[in-house]
Amino acid sequence: MSDSNDSYGVDFDFLIGAWQVHHRRLARRLAGCQDWVEFAGTSVARKLLGGFGNIDENHIPLPGDPYVGVTLRTYDPKAQIWSIHWFDSRHPSAHDPPMAGRFAEGVGTFYGDHVFETKPVRVRFIWSRDAATRCRWQQAFSADAGRSWETNWIMDFSRSLTAMGAPMSRHLYSGPLSLFSRKVEIALNEKALPFERTMVPFTQAKGYSPKHPAVLAANPKAQVPVLIDDDLTLFDSTLIFEYLEDAYPRPALYPKEPRARARCRLLELTADEILLPPLIALMRRTTPADPDPERQRLREAEASRAEATLRDHYARFETVLAGREFLCDGFSVADIALFMMILFTLRLKGPRLDAHPVLAAWYARVGARPGAAKAAAEIAAADRELSPPL
Ligand SMILES: N[C@@H](CCC(=O)N[C@@H](CS)C(=O)NCC(=O)O)C(=O)O
Secondary structure, three states, X not given: OOXXXXXXXXXXXXXXXXXXXXXXXXXXXXXOOOOEEEEEEEEEEEEEHHHOEEEEEEEEOOOOOOEEEEEEEEEEOOOOEEEEEEEEOOOOOOOOOOEEEEEEOOEEEEEEXXXXXXXXXXXXXXXXXXXXXXXXEXXXXXXXXXXXXXXXXXXXXXXXXXXXXXXXXXXXXXXXXXXXXXHHHHHHHHOXXXXXXXXXXXXXXXXXXXXXXXXXXXXXXXXXXXXXXXXXXXXXXXXXXXXXXXHOOOOOOOOOOHHHHHHHHHHHHHHHHHOHHHHHHHHOOOOOOOOOHHHHHHHHHHHHHHHHHHHHHHHHHHHHHOOOOOOEOEOOHHHHHHHHHHHHHHHOOOOOOOOOHHHHHHHHHHXXXXXXXXXXXXXXXXXXXXXXXX
């Protein structure tokens, strides 16, 4: 799994993962040629330099002259400029001068000065996309210093790769302190499904603003988690759980029997939707204090009432868990959802579990599972970076 924790250099996030590519290449360049050569290739991109760069490897089965191309991109955060370097397996030590440019309104435009058949040419790349699962790169040459352009290569990227037998691509847009995203991370981990991850920007003062462009494009609710599994884009942690169970049934995270399954869904919903409002009252403990003392006092009073509500829920779950290892038959999505709610309650200095030994033992049991332990450790690290000490 790879990830980035900051908003820098996110312009190319859409490209991370594996792609099927439809190539259209002009047969001859700057020769008034109208014949296009079409063929299918693949591309796989990943991040480098902690988000300040990325690399992609392209298998380009150009008829009669197949080769591999590699793009290395690095970002200058001060100048907000990407430099793009291209390497070609047919002459790996040669290196075109880098292209330079940036994204504006979702379209990336990059220019460079190259030599084509001994003549200087201005080169332009344009990156655009019309869906989370489709994007386009096009290259044009200008022999008259940018007055007129001839497009000579178009690469249409799409993610429906599995039908072609090309590599799987799974990407999660998550948040460092997003409990719903962490639910999905735990489920992916339980099912041993590898994924790439992008952490969307988050601060205690501004929350999820500014929103990550990929999340805006994928989810009309503009929320994380967003999961992109090949050509399927999904949002909402519960819906993602259901899809993961259908597509990757083993190990199961839901009981099989319909009533047990329904009960499990109800417990997940109870954690997600019934425990959430009091938890939100506690979340205000880590956001900046309200400058109005009266409003701040009301906030604190609300948090105290929320603590009492959460204690009542603890008592109910203590009863549900009596004599059981997990909430349902075997470890399930309900355990993941309740674990996250209690973890957030505890990190926000809500009621402790001391008075509820059965719930405390269950919480330790779930917390010892590798996926839950990893999520808990990452949330603690995110708190050290993003939240005031409580
Ligand atoms: N029901 C959704 C809730 C998702 C949700 O509330 N996500 C939060 C982060 S934990 C978010 O993105 N909030 C930003 C916003 O609502 O503007 C799910 O289960 O995924």
